[in-house]
Amino acid sequence: MTDLVVRLRWVVVCGWILAAVAAVRLLPAIEDAHSGALGALVPRDAAAVKAEIASKTRFGFPLLSRTLIVQRDPRGLSAAEQAAVVERAVRLNRHAVPGFERIAAALPVTNAIGSAPFVRERGTTAITYLFFAPDVDVGDRADLARRFVEEHVPATPTGTVGVTGQAAAAGEQSDLVARWLPVIELATIALVAMAVGARFMAVGAPLLTLATVAIAYLISNHIAAWVGQRLGFVVPREVEPIMVVLLFGVVTDYSIFYLSRFRALLADGLPRMSAARATTRQMSPIIFAAGITVIAATATLMAAQLDFLRVFGPGLALSVLVALVVSVTLVPATLAIVGRALFWPRRPQVELSVDEAAEETPTEQVGRARRSRAVRLACERPWTAVAGCVLLLAVASAGLVNLRLANPVVRGLPPGNPVREAYAQAAKGFTPGMLSPTVLVLSGHDVAAQRHGLAQLQRELARQPGVALVLGPALRPPVGGLRLGATVSRDGDAARYFIVMTDDPLGAAAIDALRRIRERVPGLVSAAGLTHVQASMAGDTALSAETIDKTLGDLERIAPMTLLVILLVLSVYLRALVAPLYLIAASVLGFAAAMGIGALIFGQLTYYVPFAVAVLLVSLGSDYNVFLVGRMWQEAQVRPLAEAIPVAASRAAKAITLAGAVLAGSFALIGLVPVSAFREIAVLMTVGLLIDALLLRTILVPALVTIVGARSGWPGGRLSDTAPGAGLVPVAPEKVAGGG
Numbered sequence: 001m002t003d004l005v006v007r008l009r010w011v012v013v014c015g016w017i018l019a020a021v022a023a024v025r026l027l028p029a030i031e032d033a034h035s036g037a038l039g040a041l042v043p044r045d046a047a048a049v050k051a052e053i054a055s056k057t058r059f060g061f062p063l064l065s066r067t068l069i070v071q072r073d074p075r076g077l078s079a080a081e082q083a084a085v086v087e088r089a090v091r092l093n094r095h096a097v098p099g100f101e102r103i104a105a106a107l108p109v110t111n112a113i114g115s116a117p118f119v120r121e122r123g124t125t126a127i128t129y130l131f132f133a134p135d136v137d138v139g140d141r142a143d144l145a146r147r148f149v150e151e152h153v154p155a156t157p158t159g160t161v162g163v164t165g166q167a168a169a170a171g172e173q174s175d176l177v178a179r180w181l182p183v184i185e186l187a188t189i190a191l192v193a194m195a196v197g198a199r200f201m202a203v204g205a206p207l208l209t210l211a212t213v214a215i216a217y218l219i220s221n222h223i224a225a226w227v228g229q230r231l232g233f234v235v236p237r238e239v240e241p242i243m244v245v246l247l248f249g250v251v252t253d254y255s256i257f258y259l260s261r262f263r264a265l266l267a268d269g270l271p272r273m274s275a276a277r278a279t280t281r282q283m284s285p286i287i288f289a290a291g292i293t294v295i296a297a298t299a300t301l302m303a304a305q306l307d308f309l310r311v312f313g314p315g316l317a318l319s320v321l322v323a324l325v326v327s328v329t330l331v332p333a334t335l336a337i338v339g340r341a342l343f344w345p346r347r348p349q350v351e352l353s354v355d356e357a358a359e360e361t362p363t364e365q366v367g368r369a370r371r372s373r374a375v376r377l378a379c380e381r382p383w384t385a386v387a388g389c390v391l392l393l394a395v396a397s398a399g400l401v402n403l404r405l406a407n408p409v410v411r412g413l414p415p416g417n418p419v420r421e422a423y424a425q426a427a428k429g430f431t432p433g434m435l436s437p438t439v440l441v442l443s444g445h446d447v448a449a450q451r452h453g454l455a456q457l458q459r460e461l462a463r464q465p466g467v468a469l470v471l472g473p474a475l476r477p478p479v480g481g482l483r484l485g486a487t488v489s490r491d492g493d494a495a496r497y498f499i500v501m502t503d504d505p506l507g508a509a510a511i512d513a514l515r516r517i518r519e520r521v522p523g524l525v526s527a528a529g530l531t532h533v534q535a536s537m538a539g540d541t542a543l544s545a546e547t548i549d550k551t552l553g554d555l556e557r558i559a560p561m562t563l564l565v566i567l568l569v570l571s572v573y574l575r576a577l578v579a580p581l582y583l584i585a586a587s588v589l590g591f592a593a594a595m596g597i598g599a600l601i602f603g604q605l606t607y608y609v610p611f612a613v614a615v616l617l618v619s620l621g622s623d624y625n626v627f628l629v630g631r632m633w634q635e636a637q638v639r640p641l642a643e644a645i646p647v648a649a650s651r652a653a654k655a656i657t658l659a660g661a662v663l664a665g666s667f668a669l670i671g672l673v674p675v676s677a678f679r680e681i682a683v684l685m686t687v688g689l690l691i692d693a694l695l696l697r698t699i700l701v702p703a704l705v706t707i708v709g710a711r712s713g714w715p716g717g718r719l720s721d722t723a724p725g726a727g728l729v730p731v732a733p734e735k736v737a738g739g740g
Contacts (some may be wrong), residue, residue, distance in 0.1 A: 005284075006276050009333035016330050020218045026223035026340055028229060030240060045305075048546050050227050052538035052677040055441050055496060058489045062105070063439050063498055064539055065129035067141045069149055072125040073159030080108050081156075085126040088152060091353035092130075100138075100148055105131040111429045118469040125429025142168040144321060162422030166433065166506075169410040172419045173675050177241060180673045184241055187246045187669045189213070195662045200259060204342035209255040211260070214329050216251050220322035220718055238308070240314050241670050241678065242612070247319045249663035250294070250623075254287050255329040256662070257627060260655040262335050263343055273337035280332040282634065287385040289573040290626040291324030296565040297619030298467070303561065304554045306547070308608060313615070329532035339716065372650040378703040379646045381544060385703035387443070389695060393589045396691075399596030404604040405552075407544040412606065412676030413515050431468040433501030437538040438514060440521070441499040444533035446491035448473070454529040461497060466513025505541045508604040511548065514541045548607045556612050562615055563588075564624045573626060575632060575716035581627065582704050582712075587621035587694050594688030598680065604675040615680060617688040623695065624660065628697050633707060634717055641710055649702040660693025 005012055033736055056062045071085065075277045081226070091097050107129040111119040145163040153161050189210060196206040233730035261283050265275040296322065301313020335342070378385040412418040426435055440461070447454070455474035462470040473487045473495050488495050499517075499534065499652050503509040515538070528541035563584055598605065598613075631652045635644035664686045671682030705712055713719030 002693065003277055003280070005329050005334045008338045012329050012333035013337065015328060016215050019260060019527070020215045022462040023222040028225040030225040030228075030399045031248050040343055041294070042333055046543055046546050047536060048538050048543040051441055051542075052439070054443075054536070055439055055494075055538055058441075058443075058491075058494045059486060059496065060707055061486045063107075063437070063486060064731070065131055065541070066138075066436075067132070067145050067163065067168060068129045068165045068420040068422075068426070069128040069130065069145060069153065069161070070125070070130075070160050070164055070426040071153065071159065072429055072499065073156055074121075074124055074428075075158050075504055077110070077112075077126060077159075077272045080612035082112060082123070082126060082267065085110065085128060089128055092148075097148070097152065098456050100144060102133060102136050102462050103130055103148070104133050108737075109434070110591070114469070117233075118500060120431065121428075121429045122720075125426060127426055127430065127434065130712050136165045139171045140175075142171045143254075146526035153324055155357075160421070161333050162418050162425065162634045164371060164410060164419050164426065166409050166436070168419045169413060169707055172417060173238070173409070176413075176675055177238065177673055177678075180242070180423035181241055184669050184672055185244060186671065188245060188666050191665050191669070192248060192252050192662060195658065195665070196256065196259075199256065199658050200263065200343055201346045201531045202343040204338060204344060205255075205259050208259070208331065208334050208338070208342060208363070211250055212255055212326060213248050213332065216248055216323045216326040219326070220319045221248060224318050227318065228311075229674050238677070239312050241673060241730065242312075242681065243315050243319045243618075245666045245670055246616070249666040250320055250323045251327055251398070252662050252666075253623070253659035254291070256286060256655050256659045257333055258283050258327075258331045258335065259342070263588065264651075265367045266340055266343075273336060274511050276339075279335060284437055285573075286627055288324065289569065289630065289723060290623040291320060291327075292571045293566055293622045293626060294320045294619045295324070295609060296564045296569055297622070300558050300561045300565055301615060303558055305550050306554065309526055309554065309611060311549075312612060313396075316616075323427070334529065354715050372653065374698050375646050375653055375702055376698040377672070379642075379706045380647070382703035382706040386700050386707065388588070388699040392695070393593040394690075396593035397589070397596040399599040401599075402603070403595065403599040403608040403610075404512070405610070406504075406508040406511060406546065406604045407506045407507055407549045407607055408504070408604075408676055411507070414674035414705065424651065427504075431500060431502050432504045433541075435500075436505040438499040438501065438505075438537060438541050440499060441536050441538065442496070442530065442533045443494045443536070444450070444523070446492050446528075447495055447533050448488045450530055453530040457524060457530060458497060460524045460528060461517070464517050465497060466502055466510060466515070467517070468502040469500040478512075488733060493699045499539075499543060506544055510541050513546045515545050516544070544607070551607050551611055555614065559614065562618060566619065567578045570622060574629060574713070574720075578708060578714045579629060579705070579712040580585060581700065582708065583617070583625040587618045587625065587692070587699050590619045590621055590688060590691045590696050593691055594684050596619035597687050598684040601683060602676075602680055605680050609677055609680045609684065613684045613688065615690070616685060620663065620689065621692045623700070624656055624692060624697050628656060628701060629705070633713075633719070641719055642706070643700055649698070656697050657693050660697075664689035664693070671723065 018297060052064055055064075071081070073081075077085075085108045088097075089108040092100065092103050092106040094103050097103075108126060110123070110126045111121060111128070112123045128142070130145055130289065132144075134146070142163060142165075145168070149161055189703055192213065193206045196209050197203070199205075220243075226565055256280060262275055262279040265278050266272075270278065298313050298316040301316075303312050304313070340347070410420055410423045423435055442454075442457075451473065454472065457472045458470050458472040461467060461472075472488070487497070491532045501510040501513060503513070518537060521537075525533060525535060550731045566587075568579050568582055570583060571577055574580060594617060595610060595613070629649040632641075632645055635648040638644075639647065667685035667689065668682050670685075671679045672681075710719040
């Protein structure tokens, strides 16, 4: 198969070019399969969603809104301005505002009354909650609110008016991703060109890499959209930057591996075609196994409960699959066609082994990569190297103790964003929880008749830590425009409480506080003397808590699946069980260290970020494991294992470090999107990949293989402490590859 790619090199190159053209012309683009809906980010069967629907149905009046109009004047809203807020809401409720009939209802609340901590100022701020018919799209809701503000809410010289809420924030986030994605693509192209060009000091090598990236990107982009349409799922906008960066990075990695080996063989004196065949025979099995590892690991996300992760996993797997197939065919075919011209204007030079580098004079060693010396020291003092690496990783991982998860949809937007600014203005006049309250619903036959118990429960809820205000059946008189009838159902079989938290309703503090309240509710209900009732919670804080809990449950379930898949692939490729165990353990340690550092930097992380980063880092780490250990296994066929480890590790170190640096740089560019989740992913992936390339693969893994020795290959027989017929003089590269 590998020889066939070289033999049919012109057919392969022309075929991929035609395939890319056909994909662009015949298949839909991924932009046509996007979704801006919030539904992809929450569990399908979320109890909080069911409670919200039941609350609206039973009471006939919603209390939860994700689109809000905020008015604030630090000098105070005049009586006329406050009256105008109420008058506009009344007109909307009567559908008396032409062009805005799709706004089903409006509920105005001002801070003219109330006390701390519910209000932070007096008479400065008004919030109008907007409610829409179910058929109004999330994006249209924010647009309607903005247009209403522009046409009917006059601005004041000292005041601010804006639209905020989860619906508006989701639209802003999607727009920011679309705006910055072309910048990320161009920056990644520049990074790849500079890194590969600097590594090989040539023009052709980066051009080949970029051409491979372009073809793989065009094909995967359109195939993903086509598959999505056929299977009935949409691609969240949040997924595309990660798919792009991963594809660019993976193709670049594989191209670097091919180019590095091809240049070394040319430097050894092999003709163009012989070098291309030997490179393909040696590298394609390694790269194929590495790609399959990433594909299998990311595909395990299909078992997640969140639609976002269920699409995220297969989307990444499909991108890597296309990148793999294109790389293992197009790159070797081009090597066979272009040959030495890829490295013009420089001539390929022999890369020294560890032993040869050790014999250089100090002058000759100037500029020699320090990685070879690090590999040599790791192999000479393996126990010290392992102990040092484990200690460093353990210290970095200590930050995990302080890790907290949140869902900062609004506050995750960049400073100065109008949606975030409107949120900040509202939080100056009210407690932040007013932006997205929680509703507790009690259901039971004639529960409204248990007035004393309902009032007692309201008082107990108000005493809970993290709660600023509770409105409910005990309310006398109505507060802030909230109707008393909104707290008791028409049939008397349900009652509900409007709970306002003191902290950001989508932040870790409010989510943790609501979790504690949720755990105490059964006891509070019983202590209040309420009988034969069931409690449920609705609202974004409750939904975020439930989503985070289910995401963590997914992590506990899918993490073993991912590790098992990686173990299986490594075991089959290496024909061993021992080595895959400690290789995976090293990758997990690297992930834990990256997460610990991320926790120290950010304090709290967006709830799905650790999940995505875990799968990506562990699978990509195993990708490098395959390349590094695969080279060791190959080298061990021609020399004793003790010699094969430093020789293979030093020869692979430069390629792995460059590949890791390029991939880390590519993920760092995701941070250009000014949304907190993307910046968290950028930092965690960059730190994790650098740890992997500079510490794990350069020091820890060679030291571990040295300690375990030939037992690493158990139960296979591919390793031994001495290699039959091996000497200090390496055999011809063609023979290492299995050729004659």
